[in-house]
Amino acid sequence: MKKLSLYFAIGxxxxxxxxxxxxxxxxxxxxxxxxxxHGNEGLIKTTDTADKISLYVSEKDVSSAAHRxxxxxxxxxxxxxDTATPLNKLSLAEKxxxxxxxxxxxxxxxxxxxxLLQGNPDVATCVDCxxxxxxxxxxxxxxxxxxxxxxxxxxxTCAKCHGNAELMADYGIVEKVYESYMxxxxxxxxxxGTYEITQLDKATCTNCHGFHDxxxxxxxxxxxxxxxxxxxxxxxxxxxxxxxxxxxxxxxxEASTQHVAPVHYTDIFFKxxxxxxxxxxxxxxxxxxxxxSINRWRK
Amino acid sequence: xVDIARSPGTGPVTKEKxxxxxxxxxxxxxxxxxxxxxxxxxxxPLKFPNLAxxxxxxxxxxxxxxxxxxxxxxxxxxxxxxxxxxxYLGYTxxxxxxxxxxxxxxxxxxxxxxxxEMTYYLGFRKEKPxxxxxxxxxxxxxxxxxxGMPVMFLSGFIMMYPVLVTKFLPGWIVPxxxxxxxxxxxxxLIWIVLVHVFFNHFTPSSFPLNTSIFTGKVLKERYxxxxxxxxxxxxxASEPGEMGE
Numbered sequence: 001m002k003k004l005s006l007y008f009a010i011g012x013x014x015x016x017x018x019x020x021x022x023x024x025x026x027x028x029x030x031x032x033x034x035x036x037x038h039g040n041e042g043l044i045k046t047t048d049t050a051d052k053i054s055l056y057v058s059e060k061d062v063s064s065a066a067h068r069x070x071x072x073x074x075x076x077x078x079x080x081x082d083t084a085t086p087l088n089k090l091s092l093a094e095k096x097x098x099x100x101x102x103x104x105x106x107x108x109x110x111x112x113x114x115x116l117l118q119g120n121p122d123v124a125t126c127v128d129c130x131x132x133x134x135x136x137x138x139x140x141x142x143x144x145x146x147x148x149x150x151x152x153x154x155x156x157t158c159a160k161c162h163g164n165a166e167l168m169a170d171y172g173i174v175e176k177v178y179e180s181y182m183x184x185x186x187x188x189x190x191x192x193g194t195y196e197i198t199q200l201d202k203a204t205c206t207n208c209h210g211f212h213d214x215x216x217x218x219x220x221x222x223x224x225x226x227x228x229x230x231x232x233x234x235x236x237x238x239x240x241x242x243x244x245x246x247x248x249x250x251x252x253x254e255a256s257t258q259h260v261a262p263v264h265y266t267d268i269f270f271k272x273x274x275x276x277x278x279x280x281x282x283x284x285x286x287x288x289x290x291x292x293s294i295n296r297w298r299k
Numbered sequence: 300x301v302d303i304a305r306s307p308g309t310g311p312v313t314k315e316k317x318x319x320x321x322x323x324x325x326x327x328x329x330x331x332x333x334x335x336x337x338x339x340x341x342x343x344p345l346k347f348p349n350l351a352x353x354x355x356x357x358x359x360x361x362x363x364x365x366x367x368x369x370x371x372x373x374x375x376x377x378x379x380x381x382x383x384x385x386x387y388l389g390y391t392x393x394x395x396x397x398x399x400x401x402x403x404x405x406x407x408x409x410x411x412x413x414x415x416e417m418t419y420y421l422g423f424r425k426e427k428p429x430x431x432x433x434x435x436x437x438x439x440x441x442x443x444x445x446x447g448m449p450v451m452f453l454s455g456f457i458m459m460y461p462v463l464v465t466k467f468l469p470g471w472i473v474p475x476x477x478x479x480x481x482x483x484x485x486x487x488l489i490w491i492v493l494v495h496v497f498f499n500h501f502t503p504s505s506f507p508l509n510t511s512i513f514t515g516k517v518l519k520e521r522y523x524x525x526x527x528x529x530x531x532x533x534x535x536a537s538e539p540g541e542m543g544e
Contacts, residue, residue: 185477188348192357198364241462248461248470255474266475270482277486281494284436287420292503294422 028068061138093125106212145195154204175252316516323387328512330380337373341366381448402432409435431528454480
């Protein structure tokens with residue numbers, strides 16, 4: 001019996017030790033030991049025009065990235081040091097498209113892709129939405145909670161550009177799209193909800209505007225262009241919603257005398273009632289408090 | 300109790316109570332209170348969705364689906380309480396042939412009482428106004444619900460069934476309902492917390508809690524001070540010198 005308990009004790013200590021000492025971190029597949037050089041932060045190359053380009057790849061990022069088990073050479077060719085790769089957003093998207101053909105096709109047809117083809121560097125391409133730091137080495141799968149494309153994070157991801165008033169002014173987008181979304185019931189639901197999977201049925205930017213195939217709202221083919229398209233988009237969640245239902249959507253604009261005036265006047269009416277009645281209450285309570293305090297003090 | 304000791308001590312302090320509310324009124328107030336609190340607890344986070352405390356609070360309930368369902372249930376509960384009150388009114392008047400409760404109807408006397416109360420608070424008057432069955436504050440609370448309930452119920456119904464409602468009404472009714480619901484809710488909440496809670500918990504005569512609406516009964520001494528006019532009518536005895544004048 002004594003012996004048996006000794007065995008148990010030894011077994012317990014051993015198993016705790018194994019749990020504590022073993023590391024089971026995922027390691028990126030690095031068949032050619034690229035990271036032995038490129039894992040150093042100081043690795044820099046100087047181009048012909050004397051620009052300094054960092055050649056550093058974070059081992060930590062790449063080890064938790066979606067493509068961690070795809071070897072570097074899959075994207076960088078088996079002869080990476082001799083391959084001339086003029087790296088820009090378009091060539092990057094092209095590289096992703098060599099596997100993700102369908103998404104690449106949609107992306108090129110989208111407003112972002114169209115601008116990309118015209119050489120506009122402002123627009124978002126694959127890594128701008130799929131990586132937290134626009135880095136192809138840290139692309140995170142869509143359903144991971146920390147992915148910029150996870151449902152709860154999508155609005156923030158879009159807002160990286162669309163929340164930038166200066167940048168948006170160049171494209172004539174004057175509405176505060178992020179703030180107005182967060183004011184809406186859809187935005188409130190996402191803010192108050194958790195990271196749980198139930199959040200997936202709540203509407204965010206991409207549910208109405210599309211994602212890989214996102215279109216300009218001025219494009220008649222956009223799912224939000226015109227009341228009929230908008231109504232069809234609403235109907236994806238609000239079964240049976242018609243054009244009248246869709247017309248109640250304020251868009252990304254606040255109600256004003258020009259924009260859905262009845263809502264604006266309703267707001268004013270209730271704000272006036274609210275402030276009048278509360279001001280009245282404050283006066284009564286304040287004077288009563290003063291009176292009762294004086295009465296007590298005198299006693 | 301301070302307030303009993305304060306009344307002129309002629310004879311022993313009586314513990315005799317006067318009935319003020321019947322069991323239906325007690326149930327109606329309790330139902331209204333519980334449903335109101337549930338509605339506030341589950342509705343307020345929607346007003347401030349970006350605050351960490353709102354997000355934490357919704358998590359405590361078990362997620363936004365739970366707060367939403369609770370809000371719906373409490374809303375129907377409140378609607379039922381209001382219906383109960385209307386039916387109760389009709390029953391007492393039409394079947395029991397009790398007189399129409401004119402005492403709750405606001406009139407010129409309430410303006411006078413309001414004026415007297417304010418001048419008392421400001422020190423221009425020695426005595427509180429002499430109140431009949433209901434003070435102007437009680438009437439205000441009562442009629443505010445008559446205004447607030449239809450607003451909250453209609454706007455809430457519109458938001459609960461937006462697809463159905465926009466089959467008959469223009470689309471802008473939905474965002475308008477949201478605005479009305481939100482502002483009217485804040486009005487009700489601030490009024491209740493500020494005025495109703497103040498006068499029924501924190502005034503010298505009611506601290507820590509005016510129990511009359513929960514027990515239905517009020518101490519005779521209390522009644523004499525809070526509702527002297529009605530007290531005199533009930534007891535048939537005016538007691539000069541007791542309340543000043």
